[in-house]
Amino acid sequence: MIPVGIEAMNVYGGSAYVDVVELARYRGLDSDRFQNLMLQDKTVALPCEDPVTFAVNAARPLLDGLGADEKSKIELLITCTESGIDFSKSLSTYVHDYLGLGRNCRLFELKQACYAGAAGLQVACNFVLSQVSPGAKALVICSDISRLLLIGDGENLAMDWSFAEPSGGAGGVAMLVGDAPHIFQIDQGASGYYAYEVMDTCRPVPDSEAGDSDLSVMSYLECCRHAFDDYRNRVEGADYLQTFDYLAFHTPFGGMVKGAHRTMLRRLHRLTPAEIEQDFARRVTDGLTFCQRVGNIMGGTLLLALAGIIDRARIEAPKRVGCFSYGSGCASEFFSGVVTPESQRRLQQLRIGAHLDTRLKLSMPEYLELLERGKDVKFGARDVVLDPDMFAAARSKRPGLFLKEIRDFHRQYAWAT
Amino acid sequence: MDKELIWADLQRHIVEVLPFLDGSRIDPSARLADLGANSVDRMEIVTLTAESLNSLTPLHELATADRLADLVELLHRKTSVTLKC
Numbered sequence: 112m113i114p115v116g117i118e119a120m121n122v123y124g125g126s127a128y129v130d131v132v133e134l135a136r137y138r139g140l141d142s143d144r145f146q147n148l149m150l151q152d153k154t155v156a157l158p159c160e161d162p163v164t165f166a167v168n169a170a171r172p173l174l175d176g177l178g179a180d181e182k183s184k185i186e187l188l189i190t191c192t193e194s195g196i197d198f199s200k201s202l203s204t205y206v207h208d209y210l211g212l213g214r215n216c217r218l219f220e221l222k223q224a225c226y227a228g229a230a231g232l233q234v235a236c237n238f239v240l241s242q243v244s245p246g247a248k249a250l251v252i253c254s255d256i257s258r259l260l261l262i263g264d265g266e267n268l269a270m271d272w273s274f275a276e277p278s279g280g281a282g283g284v285a286m287l288v289g290d291a292p293h294i295f296q297i298d299q300g301a302s303g304y305y306a307y308e309v310m311d312t313c314r315p316v317p318d319s320e321a322g323d324s325d326l327s328v329m330s331y332l333e334c335c336r337h338a339f340d341d342y343r344n345r346v347e348g349a350d351y352l353q354t355f356d357y358l359a360f361h362t363p364f365g366g367m368v369k370g371a372h373r374t375m376l377r378r379l380h381r382l383t384p385a386e387i388e389q390d391f392a393r394r395v396t397d398g399l400t401f402c403q404r405v406g407n408i409m410g411g412t413l414l415l416a417l418a419g420i421i422d423r424a425r426i427e428a429p430k431r432v433g434c435f436s437y438g439s440g441c442a443s444e445f446f447s448g449v450v451t452p453e454s455q456r457r458l459q460q461l462r463i464g465a466h467l468d469t470r471l472k473l474s475m476p477e478y479l480e481l482l483e484r485g486k487d488v489k490f491g492a493r494d495v496v497l498d499p500d501m502f503a504a505a506r507s508k509r510p511g512l513f514l515k516e517i518r519d520f521h522r523q524y525a526w527a528t
Numbered sequence: 529m530d531k532e533l534i535w536a537d538l539q540r541h542i543v544e545v546l547p548f549l550d551g552s553r554i555d556p557s558a559r560l561a562d563l564g565a566n567s568v569d570r571m572e573i574v575t576l577t578a579e580s581l582n583s584l585t586p587l588h589e590l591a592t593a594d595r596l597a598d599l600v601e602l603l604h605r606k607t608s609v610t611l612k613c
Contacts, residue, residue: 144564144565145566147569148566148567148568311588324567325570326588328567328570329591330591332571333586367568370568370571370572373572374575377575
C-alpha cells in the first residue's frame with residue numbers, strides 16, 4: 112500500500128488576540144479555581160475576517176511552495192467548518208477561487224462540530240489510497256471563528272462561561288494530503304470510532320451556541336475511552352502508554368485535556384497522580400503550544416494540537432503520535448500516525464509561533480468594540496462595506512486576504528500586502 | 529451498593545478535589561457548581577467517584593444529574609458488584 116498523510120501543513124492564527132485571564136477578570140469571573148482550566152490567550156476575528164479569510168490565509172503559504180504542475184494535482188478541496196456562511200454554498204467555493212486552484216476539482220464542505228477536521232483528513236487520505244486518480248492530491252482546510260452570542264438563561268450562562276466565551280477562538284489549519292506525507296504519515300486502518308446522539312453543544316441558530324458544558328465534558332471522556340478501545344480492537348498490541356510517543360487531543364481548553372488524559376491513565380494503567388503528571392508533561396504538553404494561544408478552533412483544534420507537537424516536541428527519530436478528535440453531537444475518532452525530524456524541519460519553516468507573536472493584543476474596550484462591530488457581518492448580512500481603517504493596526508501586521516464587502520450576499524475579498 | 533456508601537464516596541472525592549470544603553457540611557441538595565467546583569473540578573469529582581464505585585453508567589449519563597442527590601441516584605442504579613470469597 113502507498114504511504115498517505117499530510118504532505119504540508121500550516122496554521123493561520125489571525126491578527127488579533129485577547130488575554131483570556133484578563134477577560135475573565137474583566138467579566139468578574141476570575142476565581143481561585145481558574146488556573147486549572149489552563150486558559151491563556153485566544154484569537155479574535157476582526158469584522159473583516161471570516162472563515163474564508165482564515166482558510167485562504169492558512170493555505171496560501173502551502174500553495175506558494177508548489178510548482179504549477181503540483182498545484183494542478185489538487186483534485187479535492189474540503190473545507191471543514193461549523194462556521195458556515197451559507198446553508199448551500201460552501202466556503203470551499205470562495206477558497207477555491209482565491210487560491211487559484213484548477214477547475215477540475217471536487218469541492219465541498221464538511222460538518223460535524225469539532226470532529227470535522229479529522230473527518231476531512233481521513234476522507235482525503237482515503238481518496239488518495241483509493242488510487243482512482245493516481246498522483247492526485249487533496250487540500251483539506253479547517254476554518255472556524257467564534258463570533259457568537261450565548262443562548263441560555265442567566266443562571267446557566269455563568270456555569271457554561273468556562274466552556275464558551277473564554278475558550279472560543281478563531282483560526283485556520285490547512286493540510287495538503289497526498290502520497291508523500293512528509294509532515295504526518297497516517298497509520299492506515301488504525302482508527303477507532305465512537306459516536307452516538309447527545310445534545311451537548313451545538314449551533315442551532317446563526318451566530319450563537321447552545322450547550323451544557325458538563326454534558327460535553329463527560330461525553331468527550333466517554334468517547335475517548337470507547338474510541339481508543341475500538342482502536343485497540345483493530346491494532347494488535349496497542350497500548351495507551353507504550354505505543355504513542357506523543358498524544359494530540361481535541362483541545363477545547365487545556366484543563367479538559369489534562370483531565371481526559373488523567374482519566375484514561377487511571378483507568379488503563381492505574382498510574383499514581385505523580386506518574387500521570389509526568390506523562391502529561393512528556394507526551395501531551397507540546398500539543399497545547401498553539402492551542403493555548405489561539406483557543407478552541409473547533410474542527411481544526413486537533414490538527415492545531417498535532418502542529419504544536421510537530422513544531423515543538425523532541426523528534427530526533429520517527430515518533431508515533433496518537434490523535435483523539437471529538438465533535439459534539441457526537442462523533443469521535445482515535446487514530447495515529449508517524450512524524451519524523453523532516454516533519455519538524457518542514458513545519459518549522461512556516462514559523463507558526465512567530466506569526467502568532469505578530470498579532471495585536473486587544474485591550475478590553477477594543478475587544479468589546481470588536482464584538483459589537485462583528486454584528487455588522489452576522490450570518491445573512493446582505494450588503495456591507497467593511498471599514499478598511501477599522502483595527503488597521505492589527506491588519507497591517509499580517510498580509511493576507513481580508514473581507515472587503517458583501518454585496519447582495521456575495522462576499523468580496525481583497526489581498527492586503 | 530448502599531446509597532449511603534455512594535454518598536460517602538462522593539463526599540470524599542469532593543473534598544479531595546476541593547480541599548477547602550468541610551466534608552461533613554456538604555448538602556445533598558447542592559449542585560457541584562454551588563460548592564465552588566468549575567468544569568474541570570466537576571469532571572474530576574464525577575469520574576473519580578464513578579471509578580472507585582466501578583460504575584457502569586456511561587459518563588455522559590452521569591452529567592444529567594442536577595444535584596448531588598441525583599448523582600448518587602444515578603450511580604446507585606448501575607454499579608458493578610465485586611464478589612468477595
